[in-house]
Amino acid sequence: MPDDINISAFIWYHADSNLQTDLLAWLGQVKRATGIQGRLLVRKQPDKTTYMEIYDNVKPQLIDIIEDLAGQTPCFSDIQRRCESFSSLSDISS
Numbered sequence: 001m002p003d004d005i006n007i008s009a010f011i012w013y014h015a016d017s018n019l020q021t022d023l024l025a026w027l028g029q030v031k032r033a034t035g036i037q038g039r040l041l042v043r044k045q046p047d048k049t050t051y052m053e054i055y056d057n058v059k060p061q062l063i064d065i066i067e068d069l070a071g072q073t074p075c076f077s078d079i080q081r082r083c084e085s086f087s088s089l090s091d092i093s094s
Contacts, residue, residue, distance in 0.1 A: 007085045009063045012052040015079050017044060022075040023051060033069055034062055060085065 015023065020042070027038050041052040055063065063083060070076045 005060075005087050006057045007060055007063070007087050009055045009058065009066075009083055009085045010052055011055075011063075011066075011081050011083045012050060013076075013079045013081045014048050014050055015075075017042075017049040019075055026070075026073060026075065027053070029073070030066055030069065034065055036062060036066070038066075 023040055027040055031037050036055055036058055039054045041054065043050045043052075055066070063085065067081065067083065070081060
């Protein structure tokens with residue numbers, strides 16, 4: 001994806017539901033470090049809890065910064081984060 005096109009990034013992972021407070025604090029850490037306000041969604045099932053961070057209308061490089069920061073954050077030490085990025089068709093069709 002070209003670096004000059006804004007994307008929406010969806011980062012999801014399975015984590016213990018007891019980490020919810022830490023994950024909300026994580027969004028504040030991202031905001032302070034990058035200026036990006038992300039959203040956190042949750043899906044609770046009997047056998048696992050899945051979280052999804054959403055960052056809308058950002059440069060791809062900022063997602064790299066967020067992932068580097070996550071790698072330094074203790075609550076993610078045993079969590080495999082998966083990131084998918086999408087751009088608007090109107091941004092890439094020209």
